[in-house]
Amino acid sequence: MSEIAVVAISIAKAGFEEQLREALEGIVAPSRAExxxxxxxxxxxLREPRRFVFYERWESEEALAVHAQSAHIAAYRKAIADWVExxxxxVLKKIK
Incomplete structure (x- = not known):
C-alpha cells in the first residue's frame, strides 16, 4: 500500500458560507474514525472566506475509495448540492 494525500476545495455560493461550514465540520469526526x-x-x-480546504492523508487509494462511498459522505453531498459554487x-502522491 502507498500513502496518498488529498486536497479537496469547496467554494460556497454567496450567502451559503455558514451552512457549508457546518456541513463540512459535520463530516470531520466520522471521516477521522474511518x-x-x-x-x-x-x-x-483567510482571504476568501467562501473557500474551504480539506487536507487529508490516507493509507491507500483503497481507503480513500471506501471513504468516498461512505454514508456520511453521501449524505453530505446531498445536503450541500445547492450551496457549492x-x-x-x-489526489496526490508524495514524490520527495
Whole structure:
C-alpha cells in the first residue's frame, strides 16, 4: 500500500458560507474514525472566506475509495448540492 494525500476545495455560493461550514465540520469526526484515515483537517481561507480546504492523508487509494462511498459522505453531498459554487479534489502522491 502507498500513502496518498488529498486536497479537496469547496467554494460556497454567496450567502451559503455558514451552512457549508457546518456541513463540512459535520463530516470531520466520522471521516477521522474511518479505517485508513491518517489525517483529515478542515481549513478556511483567510482571504476568501467562501473557500474551504480539506487536507487529508490516507493509507491507500483503497481507503480513500471506501471513504468516498461512505454514508456520511453521501449524505453530505446531498445536503450541500445547492450551496457549492465550485469544488475540486486533488489526489496526490508524495514524490520527495
Amino acid at each position: 479505517a485508513g484515515a491518517l489525517q483529515y483537517d478542515l481549513h478556511r481561507d 465550485h469544488s475540486e479534489i486533488h
